[in-house]
Amino acid sequence: MTERVAYAYAVLRAVEGLGTVLEGVEGVAGAPVRLLPEGSGGALAAAVSSVPARDFEEDALRRHLEDLDWLEAVARAHHGVIEALGARTTVLPMRLATVYLDDGRVEAMLRAEADEFSRTLRRLAGHLEWGVKIYVEPQPDTQATGASSAVAGTADGLSPGRAYLRARRSQRHSRDESYRAARQAAERVEAIGRALAAGHARHRVQQGELAAGAGENVVNDAYLLSRDAAAEFRTRVLDAGQDLPGVRIDVTGPWAPYSFAAPPDARSPAPDHAPDRAPDRAPDRAP
Incomplete structure (x- = not known):
């Protein structure tokens, strides 16, 4: 057996x-x-x-x-x-x-x-977790844009080398603008969270095969929200990036409160195995 x-x-x-x-x-x-x-x-x-x-x-x-x-x-x-x-x-x-x-x-x-679990359950009663991810979106066809800028620069009388450098500076400037916009979006979302959420947890940004969709994930946070506050939170967070070019905000949930269920302390019998590398959050694509 x-x-x-x-x-x-x-x-x-x-x-x-x-x-x-x-x-x-x-x-x-x-x-x-x-x-x-x-x-x-x-x-x-x-x-x-x-x-x-x-x-x-x-x-x-x-x-x-x-x-x-x-x-x-x-x-x-x-x-x-x-x-x-x-x-x-x-x-x-x-x-x-x-x-x-x-x-x-x-x-x-x-x-x-039992006492610690009971306290945590009372704190989380009526609340669910929502995920917020902020992405810096790739600029449309930056290579083609750079080539066009280089051609335009040559037409303006610049040497090919100078035209290329000007195009590269323009690309870097556009990317820097997107990162600044993402920081502004993050500040807006955190302000919304302070007003509406009962808890806020930061997680590592997703990279490689864990990253879903286009763009670079720069914020990967979780918020604990009462059922009554959830709809307003979602609407306001999605609106927070509408006027910011190069930024995408995704809201996922609701989930069980994965990020806010603190593990018991070392006084309890420890699990016989709970690997440090195993994810402790809900998957981004629910079954």
């Missing part, structure tokens, strides 16, 4: 009907999801699945984290469980690929950190 470990998705406030919510929900590796209560009569529970231990041992997991297809499949399953539960109760998402040796270790973690 394949050895199994307990994959933890989230800690949540136990409410009536959660078992029904999980019917038909497939977790990581297609495993069914179950709820482990904090204890007899406890208000907390953890959502877990039994997954093959061999896939989550340290060496195996390190290899898996280099496999974007595997990582995406796990992230989508992880996120799907959290979204299903988040529709009915407040959840504290666990870091992707957090596993414990068995259910007993998960239950011990719940008991040890």
Whole structure:
């Protein structure tokens, strides 16, 4: 028989009907999801699945984290469980690929950190996370523009070399203007967040294969918003870049509060594995 470990998705406030919510929900590796209560009569529970231990041992997991297809499949399953539960109760998402040796270790973690979890759940009740990304957009066909400028410069009586240098300066100036506009957009968004959001978290900008769409990602932030404030926040943030050329603002969400569910401190039984490199935010493209 394949050895199994307990994959933890989230800690949540136990409410009536959660078992029904999980019917038909497939977790990581297609495993069914179950709820482990904090204890007899406890208000907390953890959502877990039994997954093959061999896939989550340290060496195996390190290899898996280099496999974007595997990582995406796990992230989508992880996120799907959290979204299903988040529709009915407040959840504290666990870091992707957090596993414990068995259910007993998960239950011990719940008991040890019950007070801290309860405080965090009260703080997050009625709130969801929204992502804000700001991009510096590539200028349309800069090479062709540079060539045209060089030709124009030659026609103005400049040597080809001087005409080329003038064109390059013009391109750099345009790009610098776009970065200044992006900084202005970021300042506007942060001001909106201060007025409407209950929390603000900064994340590393996305690069390489993680970057979606055209342009350079220069801001990748998350905001915690009450359900009542979310619509106004989204509208105002999207309007913040309308008059700024070379800038694009994307707003994603709502998500469960991934960026605001602080992990328990070191007093609780630590997970048997939760890799530092695993992403701890919602995927940008929900399943």
